[in-house]
Amino acid sequence: MSGPRKGKPVQPGQTVVVIGGGISGLATAALLAAEGHKVTIVEKQDVLGGRAYTFSEDGFRFDAGPSWYLMPEVIDHYFRLLGTSAEEQLDLVKLDPGYRLISEGASEPVDVPAGRQRVVQLFERLEPGAGARLEKYLDSAAETYTMAKRRFLYPTFQSFAPLLTADVLTRLPRLARLLLEPLHSYARRYVKNPSLQQVLEYPAVFLGASPFTAPSMYHLMSHLDLDVGVYYPMGGFARLVEALEKQARDAGGTIRTNVEVLEIETAPVTSRRRPAAVRGVRVRNGGGSVESLPADVVVSAADLHHSETALLPRNLQTYPERYWQRRTAGPSALLLYLGVRGVLPQLEHHTLLFTADWEENFKAIFGKDTFIPSPASMYVCRPSATDPDVAPEGHENVFVLVPIPPDPGLGGSGDERLERAADAVIGQLSEWAGIPDLAERIVVRRLYGPADFERDYHSWKGTSLGPAHTLKQSAFFRAGNVSRKVEGLYYAGASTIPGIGIPMCLISAELVVKRLRGDTSTGPLPVPLRAAGVAEGTVPKGTTA
Incomplete structure (x- = not known):
């Protein structure tokens, strides 16, 4: 628009x-x-x-x-x-491994290391030939990411003239294919191993979308976690x-x-x-x-x-309301904040648990008849693996996020249905990660759900993220x-x-x-920011050069 x-x-x-x-x-x-x-x-x-x-x-x-x-x-x-x-401003630590993947039915977890070549070696070990194909996938992801930063992330789209450049026009056929093909089918042309497919497809959730509906343009996200790497600011x-x-x-x-x-x-x-x-x-x-x-x-x-x-x-x-009736909300979330007694070496700083029936899991969230899936794909963060200040000595800080339908009717903290769902999530995490006594070791437990997002943030449909990044809700369509x-x-x-x-x-x-x-340029502003009339070489009030 x-x-x-x-x-x-x-x-x-x-x-x-x-x-x-x-x-x-x-x-x-x-x-x-x-x-x-x-x-x-x-x-x-x-x-x-x-x-x-x-x-x-x-x-x-x-x-x-x-x-x-x-x-x-x-x-x-x-x-x-x-x-x-x-x-x-921040004390940043690069995580290695970037994250752990536990796939339902897989014989062992997959730790995704820091550094492109090590990731390529991992893919090759799990699927012979996949290493070379990943190289091509990541080259494409990096090129697409660079193009996105140069032309599509920083414009206001108040004018389309700045987009009519040679680098955009010559890439139009490829850009059209990336916009029209779902991420799911695009990724699966590169790898066959189910766990590796999920590694390439899960970033769609960061965008509030399903890999079955997110444009393959967003394979650029793999450049971020597999090439650039995952960081953590100490102190959270x-x-x-x-x-x-x-x-x-x-x-x-x-x-x-x-x-x-x-x-x-x-x-x-x-x-x-x-x-x-x-x-x-x-x-x-x-x-x-x-x-x-x-x-x-x-x-x-x-x-x-x-x-x-x-x-x-x-x-x-x-x-107005009729605009939103034609839009797709990103998922909401069941959030669990858990304080756990003892150590949890079974979990990395970031751990992803994915169900085998990947498509059905997303249909439960985005389909016509939505419900909280069980078993559920989920994300688990254990920041105490990196940062000792987020938990008392001898304890672990655990954050669990389960994508669920954007529906404030599903309840918020204290809701009985949400509590039962949380019990099931803890049981699933306990079983899949091999932590048999997890429930008994929880000393702090707090929940947060769709109704809480609606109450605290006036969030549309109780979504935890915002409008999903489908084709009709990305770039100049957003x-x-x-x-x-x-x-x-x-x-x-x-x-x-x-x-x-x-x-x-x-x-x-x-x-x-x-x-x-009134700036219609497509790239980021020059640094440092200078207000109108501020002399060259000065910096904003209150900052240092």
């Missing part, structure tokens, strides 16, 4: 309200404050980070959501916009949230928590091409009082469905980051371009800057 015609750049010095203090909200606030705007974040919860918040219980510190650190150069680029770097993803918060505050931004936005306030206009313009937001603070915060610009980093259908009147909605009805209203986060995941959310913040500037 194309956006509105390019407007005049927004000059620095505007009053900006950013709705939401998650990854996208914090990142957007820091960049806009560095641009010279007067920025205030309003966050509904009492903690920052959104789905990436952190909580502690009985000596355990849990990352509530994201736990895979991928696309490190994208995250580093974001920090370099602000005059610093990921190396300065709380360190990333803290770094983003610091950048926002150092750039001059103001952050208010326990403040829920009730309405995006607008006023009719007659002299512009849109029927209304933002005037601010009406909020309710933790004490229950209601106030209006005036703003020249509002950036909603909240769920886009909620922003459009609940915070705006029907006549000013760019994406919801844009500007309102076509309200002047001064912009969007950031996983619901909008470029999509799901921490790196994508950081890019979405940069795309707000590009939209405000």
Whole structure:
């Protein structure tokens, strides 16, 4: 869907309200404050980070959501916009093995090592001839990833002219094939071993999609985990949230928590091409009082469905309810936060458990008649394998994510059905990973489900991720980051371009800057970020060169 015609750049010095203090909200606030705007974040919860918040219980510190650190150069680029770097802000450790795969019916787990050549050797050992085919697969993945970064991740799509370049036009036939063929069939042309097929197909889940519907364009994800590798920020993803918060505050931004936005306030206009313009937001603070915060610009980093259908009147909605009725939500999740007594060498830092009936498992989540699958494919994170500070001595920190249908009716924490499903998940993990006494060793147990995502984040259909990355919901087909009805209203986060995941959310913040500037280029902004009128060689306020 194309956006509105390019407007005049927004000059620095505007009053900006950013709705939401998650990854996208914090990142957007820091960049806009560095641009010279007067920025205030309003966050509904009492903690920052959104789905990436952190909580502690009985000596355990849990990352509530994201736990895979991928696309490190994208995250580093974001920090370099602000005059610093990921190396300065975070203590990153490369995981080796990157992750362990336990496939139903397989004779042994598969540990996926760090380093391309070692991965190629692994594929060759499990399937003679697959090593050479993987080399070709990863070459294609790397080329596609480079093209995506150069042309498709950083544009706002307010103009398609910058995409009409020789490198894009000459690749159109190949790009068309990658867009039209599902990842599932594409990957299976390279390997026959079921475990290796799952290694190439599972990244679709990172995109909130099924490998049976995600375009094979997304085989580029294999470049990230098999070529670049998987990292972990020591101290957990709380360190990333803290770094983003610091950048926002150092750039001059103001952050208010326990403040829920009730309405995006607008006023009719007659002299512009849109029927209304933002005037601010009406909020309710933790004490229950209601106030209006005036703003020249509002950036909603909240769920886009909620922003459009609940915070705006029907006549000013760019994406009304009928738009969402034709869209596919990414999966929700049953999340288990477990504190376990004793050690768990059966689990790596990242462990993936996949059912043999791969297609039926996805049909349970995305099909017409959805249900919580059992047995279920699941992801298990044991950060205490790398980071001793996330669990008391002699204990393990275990996070389990089970993709389930996006349906808040399935319940949230405390729901009896969810508790029974969690019991089944623990039993399955115990059996498949060879931990017979796992249930008896659990000393902390907390659950989180679709209804919790809906309550805490106003998440559309209780999805844990956002709109799935199907063909019709990727790149220029994904919801844009500007309102076509309200002047001064912009969007950031996983619901909008470029999509799901921490790196994508950081890019979405940069795309707000590009939209405000009227910048239609397809690549990332030069570093460091310089506001209009700032001399060459200087760096943003509050940062160091």
